[in-house]
Amino acid sequence: MNDFLHSHGWQALSLQGFGPLLLQGTWMTLKLALLSLGLSLALGLFGASAKLSRLKLLRVPATLYTTLIRSVPDLVLILLIFYTLQLWLNDLTEMLGWDYFEIDPFTAGVITLGFIYGAYFTENFRGAILSVPAGQLEAATAYGLSKAQRFRLVLFPQLMRFALPGLGNNWLVLLKSTALVSIIGLADLVKAAQNAGKTTNNTLYFLIIAGLVYLLITTLSNRLFKHLERRYNTGIKGLAR
Template structure:
């Protein structure tokens, strides 16, 4: 039994040596995809939260429709709908205008889809955080002559981030793992590369376990960054008694 395990380990080590560059490239693609999707999702989320708290009923309804539809449909279904919908729409537009055929890149489609999906979750996170900021501080800022932009940048945003960070960090972890869905539309991310390597070397389980380990390492590194951000945005705030 020990000899069989050693042989299997040696075989996996040889396969890993051959596919290591592809795995590194796939990990880099996954990380880029996650970070760009995060930036886009945060933008959607902040705009959505402001719209939900807007005094204008039309914007509140639009934001409510956005969050309800996105959170009620599975991510995989949305991924396929947006990818093929974008491609179909572009094909019809270019055909009507007489332009050359434009193909939607899987990476761009993945960023747009994930950013759009998780923007709905970030919307609720930001909305709750904005509501947690005392209104009196905004009124005090206006009394001191701050513009609306200055009140948001210097008073609201730092406090909002302190309240939003727990929810944002949780959504980021889910978003990081959701990047694996993009392999379905042909992107050579970490999961796709691991599948190819596993099938080619007949070591699929080993490469999937390695993939899980890499995701775990990325999540652990993310926790370190989140803890640093929590300390940064909690400066000057007394800790709760234990």
């Protein structure tokens, strides 16, 4: 009896032998989400600056970018961008006489998700920048601060206070959207759960495990964003709690 409990208990703890596979999938999902977040933040800051620019050459493309991306479902965009990138790369290598090169699913996933959610972060940052009192930037200019100093010392700390709630929400949506990248062959957490489920004929069990992992990540993410909100709201009455 003890041998039976020991063997089956260990099997449950090791997730029927698929624990390492799910762990690798979790790590792949985290890498994909974090790198996509970095690209999204960079595109968001650039896009917000472009939309607020006086130059029509910058403002119009940025507006088209955010409008189109937010109007098309993520799954359609993932497939469209993935295959379009590959076609463009094929044309480029053929034109230059290079060997055929195929974009791997991870790189394609980072570029695709970063490009998609860059549009959402653009609107997030644009609203936050508009919320910063213009008088403070004018005062910083009067004190002789350079553009870089105004951004680092005056604009960025304040825009983060207004942007963080939206950034947190967009991060959670981006994290969940990593599951869509499995459709182009990435061995992420969802793909690992599906493979384990098919092999053991117990798909529901492994999908629940994957859901619990996502729940754990989102819970830790929420705590991190709450900490950042308290930090950037320091000194603001009623907010730094």
